[in-house]
Amino acid sequence: RETDAYLAGHKIDGRIILPGAKLALIVWKIFAKLRKINFEKLPIIFENVWFQRITFLSKKKPIKLLVRIFEETGDFVVCELDTVIFSGNIRAAERVEKDLNRPLPLLPIPPTYKELLLPLSTEDVYKELRLRGYEYSGFFKGIKSSDSYCIVGELFWFNE
Secondary structure: OHHHHHHHHEEEOOEEEOOHHHHHHHHHHHHHHHOOOOHHHOOEEEEEEEEOOOOEOOOOOOOOEEEEEOOOOOEEEEEEOOEEEEEEEEEEOOOOOOOOOOOOOOOOOOHHHHOOOOEEEHHHHHHHHHHOOEEEOHHHOOEEEEEOOOOOEEEOOOOO
16 A cells, blocks of 8 residues: 555565564554544553564565454454464553653663763664665664664654
8 A cells, every 4th residue: 555655664685574563553553442542542551562473565465464452451462374473462551751841761871881882873773784684764764873782872753
C-alpha cells in the first residue's frame, strides 16, 4: 500500500523488513480497540517483549498477521503463517507524566567508561550499521549521535 511505502527505509542486507515498532503499534491499536478507546488516548506499557523472527516484506505478496491478546493477563502473540514472530505483555499505564518540558533523568555514566566513550555522528552511526548489513533511510534514520557503547545518544524527532 502507498501508506506503507515508508517501510522501504528499514532494510537488512537489502531486504525490507517489518519493523518491530510497527508490530508493537499493531498490538497497541488492537488492545485499545478491545477497550473501545482511541489508541492515542490510551497510554500503555509493554513488558517482556520478544521479537522472535524477522518478517521480510515483499512488494508482490502481502503478509498476513494474526494477533492474539489474552485479556485476562495482557499476554499477546503476533503470528505469521502459524509462527510466532512477536510476543510479550501489554497493559494500560496507570499514570503518565504530562510535563514534556522536564527532561527525563539520565543515569550517570561510571567514570571508568567516560574515557572509553567515542562520540559518533549520524554519519558514523549509520556507516557502522551499514557495515553490519543494516540499511536505514527516511523516518528510520533517527539517530542524531551516540557514543561507541550506545549508552548515551540523541535522536531526531519526526513527529511520528
